[in-house]
Amino acid sequence: QKEVEQNSGPLSVPEGAIASLNCTYSDRVSQSFFWYRQYSGKSPELIMSIYSNGDKEDGRFTAQLNKASQYVSLLIRDSQPSDSATYLCAVLQTGANNLFFGTGTRLTVIP
Amino acid sequence: NAGVTQTPKFQVLKTGQSMTLQCAQDMNHNSMYWYRQDPGMGLRLIYYSASEGTTDKGEVPNGYNVSRLNKREFSLRLESAAPSQTSVYFCASSPRGVQSEKLFFGSGTQLSVL
Numbered sequence: 001q002k003e004v005e006q007n008s009g010p011l012s013v014p015e016g017a018i019a020s021l022n023c024t025y026s027d028r029v030s031q032s033f034f035w036y037r038q039y040s041g042k043s044p045e046l047i048m049s050i051y052s053n054g055d056k057e058d059g060r061f062t063a064q065l066n067k068a069s070q071y072v073s074l075l076i077r078d079s080q081p082s083d084s085a086t087y088l089c090a091v092l093q094t095g096a097n098n099l100f101f102g103t104g105t106r107l108t109v110i111p
Numbered sequence: 112n113a114g115v116t117q118t119p120k121f122q123v124l125k126t127g128q129s130m131t132l133q134c135a136q137d138m139n140h141n142s143m144y145w146y147r148q149d150p151g152m153g154l155r156l157i158y159y160s161a162s163e164g165t166t167d168k169g170e171v172p173n174g175y176n177v178s179r180l181n182k183r184e185f186s187l188r189l190e191s192a193a194p195s196q197t198s199v200y201f202c203a204s205s206p207r208g209v210q211s212e213k214l215f216f217g218s219g220t221q222l223s224v225l
Contacts, residue, residue: 004153008151042218042219043201043216043217043218043219044154044201044214044216045216046213046214049213088153088154090154098156098159098169098170099154099156099214101153101154101155102153103151103152103153104153
């Protein structure tokens with residue numbers, strides 16, 4: 001079982017719609033969770049971090065964490081073509097010095 | 112402000128050749144990392160350096176060596192390249208450590224081993 005699992009997609013949504021990206025993790029005691037965005041041919045960049053159960057909003061982005069279900073999600077409201085990228089979920093296990101990354105979900109926003 | 116700088120951007124090697132990937136950061140970060148990214152595998156940690164003078168193995172260290180030359184520079188060496196090491200390599204840094212910290216990535220090195 002992989003540490004972090006994501007649906008590889010591709011996920012296509014029309015411009016202005018809500019994109020929902022999901023991630024599950026295997027280590028029940030993981031504490032820190034991150035979403036990175038990676039444009040094609042570029043390096044990853046952090047867009048959201050979340051540490052406690054519930055929702056965290058930052059502009060058009062909302063991260064949701066449910067530790068009981070070992071589930072993290074990222075919602076992108078009012079999706080724009082510029083949001084087209086691969087989104088990487090990353091999880092930090094308790095006591096670890098290593099972020100475990102999922103394989104990423106490729107999102108395409110159709111104008 | 113350059114951030115994290117990696118060289119080279121592209122490299123083609125023959126099996127058995129050696130090379131060193133260079134990484135430097137100008138943000139005065141303590142921790143530095145080397146990742147590889149392969150299709151279907153995600154980003155995997157090769158080695159990391161929590162602070163100047165220390166290095167530790169990550170998930171996939173076999174076939175690699177690292178040197179934390181000073182606080183700014185962290186190099187990755189392939190002593191005898193193998194086709195399985197064909198990948199995109201990213202260097203990253205963070206201010207203190209990976210816990211609860213944002214990673215700043217370099218632009219990557221596309222390496223092909225023939």
